[in-house]
Amino acid sequence: MPHILLLALLSMPILTAHAAQYSSGDQRVIAVELFTSQGCSSCPPADRRLSRLKDHPLLWKRFVPMAWHVDYWDYLGWRDPYADSANSRRQTDYRRAGATKVVYTPGFFRDGKEWRSWYGEPVADEEKNALGRLTLNVEGGTATLQLDTPVDMQAKGLLGHIAILGFDLATPVERGENRGEMLHEDFVVLFHRSGYGDGTSWQIDLDTPDLPGRKHALVGWLSRGSDPRPLQATGGWWQSD
Incomplete structure (x- = not known):
């Protein structure tokens, strides 16, 4: 029973105002990422698939989903309010890293790899060994990622993301x-x-303006240099005010 309770506590946020x-x-x-656009007629089914992951029992414990709205379809007549050129560049970085041959929507990536069978289970029975325990703390408008990793797995050159x-x-x-x-x-x-840190x-x-949406989540992950593929992640529901 103590082990079960500990696992539950590790996967849940400890909330105060902004903390x-x-x-x-x-x-x-792992990360389950969707590159999507409101200007793409093929994207709504993929968006709905991602939405259903809200009820998955392993959400936040084994995977974190993210929907990146790209801007390269804005010219078709509808300007996606959530699109950003940085999101489009992230998808291009996946192509440069060899994770996909083409850039398209809807485009799913699971654990840094192109995922065409996205109606399937988002988590495999076995994942690669973890880089280490990743902790995310938010206090006073600052998010801190902390990596507890073995000595022989030094994390120099890793980029932290929020x-x-x-x-x-x-x-x-x-x-x-x-x-x-x-x-x-x-x-x-x-x-x-x-941003880069010291390896640990x-x-x-987190100097953010008022954000749209009635509910929010906060996620953090690590990647290496210009390679966008997440190596370890964490996150959960977040009370932003």
Whole structure:
């Protein structure tokens, strides 16, 4: 019973106003990423698939989902309010890293690899060994990532990332391929910032304006240099005010 309780506590945030703490535990936590656009008629089914992961029993414990809205379809007539050129560049970085041959939407990546069978289970029975235990603390507008890693797995050169995700987002689309549709979206990346640390700790400012959405989550992860693929992640529900 004590071990079960400890696992539950590790996967849950400890909340006060603007403060939270999360931990991956000792297991590997992967990222499930969707590159999407409100201007793409093929994207709503993928968005709905991602939304269903809100009820997955291993959410935050074994995987963290993120929806990156790209801007390269904005010219079709509808300007996606959540699109960002940085999100499009992230998808291009996946191509440069060899994870995919082409850039397209909807594009799923699971554990840094192109995931075409995205209606399947997001977590495999066995994952690669974890880089180490990743802890995310938020206090006073600063997010701190802390990596507890074995001595022989020094994490020099790793980039720390923080993202805030929005949920229950509803957008009436007035133009473009989805004209007349009311799109409902979750896990939408509303804020993303990264920075280098000392190999064991990374600090990132969370100077964010009011964010859309009735519910939010906070996620953190580590990657190496210009390679976007997450090596270890953590996160959970976040009370932002």
